[in-house]
Amino acid sequence: MNFALILLLLLVASGAIWALDSLWLAKQRLAGAKDPWWVEYGAGFFPVILVVFGLRSFVVEPFKIPSGSMIPTLLIGDFILVNKFTYGIRLPVINKKIIDINQPQRGEVMVFRYPEDPSLDYIKRVVGLPGDKVAYQNKRLTINGQPLEAQPQDDYLHSERLYYSKQYTETLGEVSHRFLNDVDAPAFIMDAAHFPGRENCLYNNAGVICTVPPGHYFVMGDNRDNSRDSRAWGFVPDENIVGKAFFVWFNFNDLSRIGRFK
Incomplete structure (x- = not known):
């Protein structure tokens, strides 16, 4: 199992969701509306995956x-x-x-x-x-x-x-x-x-x-x-x-x- 490749794919996917939500989707939702589950989990895990990927890859x-x-x-x-x-x-x-x-x-x-x-x-x-x-x-x-x-x-x-x-x-x-x-x-x-x-x-x-x-x-x-x-x-x-x-x-x-x- 190429764990580094799996982490990279998760990082790209969660980062894309985070960017899409920050730049566009969040502005389209009504004030106070709950985030879709895929945005909540995808964007929420992005910083965690980013830190793990950075530490594991370079430190x-x-x-x-x-x-x-x-x-x-x-x-x-x-x-x-x-x-x-x-x-x-x-x-x-x-x-x-x-x-x-x-x-x-x-x-x-x-x-x-x-x-x-x-x-x-x-x-x-x-x-x-x-x-x-x-x-x-x-x-x-x-x-x-x-x-x-x-x-x-x-x-x-x-x-x-x-x-x-x-x-x-x-x-x-x-x-x-x-x-x-x-x-x-x-x-x-x-x-x-x-x-x-x-x-x-x-x-x-x-x-x-x-x-x-x-x-x-x-x-x-x-x-x-x-x-x-x-x-x-x-x-x-x-x-x-x-x-x-x-x-x-x-x-x-x-x-x-x-x-x-x-």
């Missing part, structure tokens, strides 16, 4: 985390807020950037339209910037020839399935974050697709090595053995970017999640 947008690919940073059921202007002002619905502000940085958690199906929104962590050489070999991440140090932490217990994953802390850019690896999961990429720019990637038994094309980003989930990401379906083009995730505002299953994002 912040709520999302719900549907999968475990970003565990332990984000859990299934987390409701998060996404900053819509950090990476530039974009026209709603068509997502065309009209004002450039900042570019995504390594370590940031980004929401974007899934390249294989732009009707879906995905969330992953930015690992590689345009021009970077990203290597994920034997479950070790290297960027431009520099291995990222992984500091072991206590094993992570997946409460929904009652098993443990190895947990580490690493620093990407200026962001320190946790990630998970499963000991029994293979290092090689089993389901790599034929994506645009695949010639920039080398697949082997140890994983994948990619050079990120201009205007694109390499993203990965923090639950690295349970995330289908740039390692499998390729790069995120700049035009697919939605915004930067920054805040958990609710989780029905765990109220302690409110305000967390680490």
Whole structure:
């Protein structure tokens, strides 16, 4: 469902009713006459829809985390807020950037339209910037020839399935974050697709090595053995970017999640 398009259509329809009533219909009614129901509701909802549309399109947008690919940073059921202007002002619905502000940085958690199906929104962590050489070999991440140090932490217990994953802390850019690896999961990429720019990637038994094309980003989930990401379906083009995730505002299953994002 394209909620932005639905909001836009409601905004146009209610705005047309409001304008028609303000400029013409109201002057034709007798003094004290009640507004027709369609004017009362249509024109009445216009300012509310206008505010919601403006906030959602240009300021912040709520999302719900549907999968475990970003565990332990984000859990299934987390409701998060996404900053819509950090990476530039974009026209709603068509997502065309009209004002450039900042570019995504390594370590940031980004929401974007899934390249294989732009009707879906995905969330992953930015690992590689345009021009970077990203290597994920034997479950070790290297960027431009520099291995990222992984500091072991206590094993992570997946409460929904009652098993443990190895947990580490690493620093990407200026962001320190946790990630998970499963000991029994293979290092090689089993389901790599034929994506645009695949010639920039080398697949082997140890994983994948990619050079990120201009205007694109390499993203990965923090639950690295349970995330289908740039390692499998390729790069995120700049035009697919939605915004930067920054805040958990609710989780029905765990109220302690409110305000967390680490």
